[in-house]
Amino acid sequence: MTIETVADLMTADPLSLLRSASLKDAHDLMREKNIRHIPVIDEQGQLVGMLTQKVMMAAVIGLLAKYGATALERKEKQQLVADLMLTDFATVTADQNLREVATFFVKNRHGCLPVITPENKLVGILTSSDFVRLAVELLA
Numbered sequence: 001m002t003i004e005t006v007a008d009l010m011t012a013d014p015l016s017l018l019r020s021a022s023l024k025d026a027h028d029l030m031r032e033k034n035i036r037h038i039p040v041i042d043e044q045g046q047l048v049g050m051l052t053q054k055v056m057m058a059a060v061i062g063l064l065a066k067y068g069a070t071a072l073e074r075k076e077k078q079q080l081v082a083d084l085m086l087t088d089f090a091t092v093t094a095d096q097n098l099r100e101v102a103t104f105f106v107k108n109r110h111g112c113l114p115v116i117t118p119e120n121k122l123v124g125i126l127t128s129s130d131f132v133r134l135a136v137e138l139l140a
Helices: 023-033 053-067 069-078 098-109 128-139
Strands: 037-041 047-052 112-116 123-128
Touching: 023 037, 023 053, 023 069, 037 123, 047 053, 047 112, 053 069, 098 112, 098 128, 123 128
Parallel strands: none
Antiparallel strands: 037 047, 112 123
């Protein structure tokens, strides 16, 4: 099996949230699925943002500090993902050369790259963990 393109290593059809989802939805999804990055899409499946664990945790800590633990769940439900998501981020396409993308990861210290079609539809996600798994496989 040759691994040459993003499509060969990415996770297809990744977990995602609609931009209308709440911080509580994102927090629960990250915790339950043990993930650190959530692509945010619109109703047509277009990628509109990324929510990282770092951004999510900063929001949760801010809510805790401002309102206390007893109000956290209620406040998380009121906070929209659309208000927290990053909108300036890099993306890749499934046909991109994996070696070039790996170099980008190393140079830019990215944790993930959403994989999109030319029409900006989310089709996958490529994470630094994918590269670690590949390294383990190649070293075996």
